[in-house]
Amino acid sequence: MSAARRARLGVLVSGSGSNLQALLDACAQADFPAEVACVVSNVPTAFGLERARKAGVSAVALDHKAFGSRADFERALGETLRASGVEWVCLAGFMRLLSADFLAGFPGRVLNIHPALLPAFPGLHAQRQALERGVKITGCTVHFVDAGTDTGPIIAQAAVPVLPDDTEASLSARILAEEHRLYPLAVRLAVTGKVTLEGTRTRVDAQAAVGDQSLRSPGAPK
Ligand code: GRF
Numbered sequence: 683m684s685a686a687r688r689a690r691l692g693v694l695v696s697g698s699g700s701n702l703q704a705l706l707d708a709c710a711q712a713d714f715p716a717e718v719a720c721v722v723s724n725v726p727t728a729f730g731l732e733r734a735r736k737a738g739v740s741a742v743a744l745d746h747k748a749f750g751s752r753a754d755f756e757r758a759l760g761e762t763l764r765a766s767g768v769e770w771v772c773l774a775g776f777m778r779l780l781s782a783d784f785l786a787g788f789p790g791r792v793l794n795i796h797p798a799l800l801p802a803f804p805g806l807h808a809q810r811q812a813l814e815r816g817v818k819i820t821g822c823t824v825h826f827v828d829a830g831t832d833t834g835p836i837i838a839q840a841a842v843p844v845l846p847d848d849t850e851a852s853l854s855a856r857i858l859a860e861e862h863r864l865y866p867l868a869v870r871l872a873v874t875g876k877v878t879l880e881g882t883r884t885r886v887d888a889q890a891a892v893g894d895q896s897l898r899s900p901g902a903p904k
Pocket of ligand 1: 697
């Protein structure tokens with residue numbers, strides 16, 4: 683019997699690529715329904731490219747500064763992804779906004795991970811925003827990408843407490859550990875057709891968790 687067909691992912695990074703690593707590790711499992719077909723970075727020195735090479739995955743640097751316009755950069759990006767047969771695009775710390783034109787090339791198939799419980803704290807420095815605002819619980823979100831900044835329909839979220847002595851670094855590390863669990867889970871749901879877009883929302887066809895489903899900030903009584 684032939685193995686089930688796996689969805690082809692293109693992962694876009696600008697930096698360390700620890701979320702890319704989580705996706706590569708998930709894809710290394712025989713029963714994961716996707717494979718990383720190519721990794722592209724707009725930052726030629728991004729460590730994410732190194733991770734891709736190590737995993738034997740095509741790693742392409744496309745320095746946005748070398749292009750005359752956003753449209754030219756995005757055209758090259760789209761061509762690179764299509765040349766690898768990419769069906770789904772996963773942004774993983776990719777620090778460029780993508781235009782509606784680019785997104786139209788992969789309709790409903792571009793995902794992003796953000797280190798906050800959207801719609802709270804979109805944009806840069808989400809962890810710092812959470813600390814400054816004094817929230818007691820924050821987390822991460824995987825969502826479909828639209829032309830706004832972190833505004834697309836939400837697929838999955840994970841929450842973590844904000845502790846009294848947290849720094850931006852300690853909070854970021856706690857969130858990142860959840861990101862590495864959540865992104866593969868959300869990709870699995872999306873590529874297996876368990877996520878349906880319904881306007882600004884999604885419906886996720888996943889088994890409901892049983893038992894106590896409430897989350898309380900540290901110090902709150904049960
Ligand atoms: C993560 O916190 C992600 O949520 C945000 O950028 C960071 C990327 O980290 N979009 P890494 O490059 O995956 O380690």
